Amino acid sequence: MRITFVNHASFILEYGSVRLICDPWMEGMAFDNGWALLSRTQLRFEDFKEITHIWFSHEHPDHFAPQNLLKIPLEYRKKITVLFQETTDRKVASYCKKLDFLTIVELKQDVLYRLGDDFDIRCDPYTDGDSYALFKAGQWTLLNLNDCVVDTTEKAAELSRSLGRIDVLCTQFGYANKVGNTADIELREDASREKLERIRIQVDHFDPKSIIPFASFVHFCHVENAYMNTGMNRIDGVHSFIQEQLRRDCVVLYPGDTWSFGEVWDSSGSVLKYLDDVRQIPDRSLVMSETVDLRTLIANGNIYRQTLLTGYPEYKKSIEALNAKIHVTDHDQTFALSGKEGFHPINVAPGSCDISLGSQALNYCFCQLWGGDTLNVNARFQVPSSGDYHKFRMFGAVASQLNRKEDIAHLFPTITCRAVSKIRRVLSNFIAPMRRISRS
Secondary structure, three states, rough: EEEEEEOOOEEEEEEOEEEEOOOOOOOOOOOOOEEEEEOOOOOOOOHHHHEEEEEEEOOOHHHHHHHHHOOOHHHHOOOEEEEEEOOOOOOHHHHHHHHOOOOEEOOOOOEEEEEEEEEEEEEEOOOOEEEEEEEEEEEEEEEEEOOOOOOOOOHHHHHHHHHHOOOOOEOOOOOOOOOOOOOOHHHHHHHHHHHHHHHHHHHHHHHOOOEEEEOOOEEEEEOOOOHHHHHOHHHHHHHHHHHOOOOOOOOOOOOEEEEEEEOOOOOOHHHHHHHHHHHOHHOOOOOOOOOOOOOOOOHHHHHHHHHHHOOHHHHHHHHHOOEEEEEOOOOOEEEEEOOOOEEEEEOOOHHHOOOOOOHHHHHHHHHHHHHHHHHHHHOEOOOOOOOOHHHHHHHHHHHHHOOOOOOOOHHHHHHHHHHHHHHHHHHHHHHHHHHHHHOO
């Protein structure tokens, strides 16, 4: 088994006749121009001539990048099998079918699929649309955990019992969502330390021989989120932590590096290349977004609210109860987003709002069902000191579930509590008279 690193969360596994690539994001930006790759990809789209399979972990654009898939020559796509978890919406599978890939295999949970001689894959869904993959080739097993949040002893123990022996673990080492406001550097440093402790928990239960830190080789590239680059884990510190504290073999791979399983690997050269790329971040141009006019923004905000209500008519009252105050920075105006009354201007102080952001980022949330998730990842917003970001986030959470065609009962646990209380009141009103009758 050989692994060639492509970039970020992407690598190629090679064994026998199989040449499988995971999550090929090779160029361009992701998350509404919020993320850019830290290092330059060496793999070319012409190199897909040698690829037999593509596995996507989930729909996020740093793993499933449609603009990159379109650049794979059609003659090569027609010879490649796509592997993806079985989902309700089937969007990824349908999209790949339209691109004329050879075969689309929707992987069922807990099932081992044979890809080639002595080469198998098991892909299971995890939380929030994510999935992990266990690859077995000859005597070796590799677990690609990508973005799956395995951060407790209970989660790691359960997964370990299900998967069995793991030789090589590929796991995320950096935060991948908003952490604090611009000045909250300590919060981001704490989040980075938590990522390392997460790796410790995984190592304690999976007991891998080697660890490949990955899925974090990016930088925040927009003027509205560049503050997030301060506080991120650097790969040299991650390497030292794994080698010295966890006493495990840490294999750091730079784009284009190839490592054979079991081979002694010197990560020093790869680490230095990444550090050089990190030093260049301040010199890179930051993305700036154009302002969206208020008429368009208001219209799209009201369409967004109606889309959520139409998508979940059975939860109409719960969605109508949602409310958030928004400060649109480039217009310096405040608005209310109400599940009942729609999106409209209000006269309040910006500091009393629940979220502060630019019109383009807000409009993206209105126009894409995954927009709220995207915003949470790209961190192109601030939370005023008296704001409650959760109020705005709830709209995005409902939209995200609608995007995946999933139920939203878990988003409104208080509704369940109120329903139970109402049932108890009804029962008590019924039971009390019955008791009086029985006593008489």
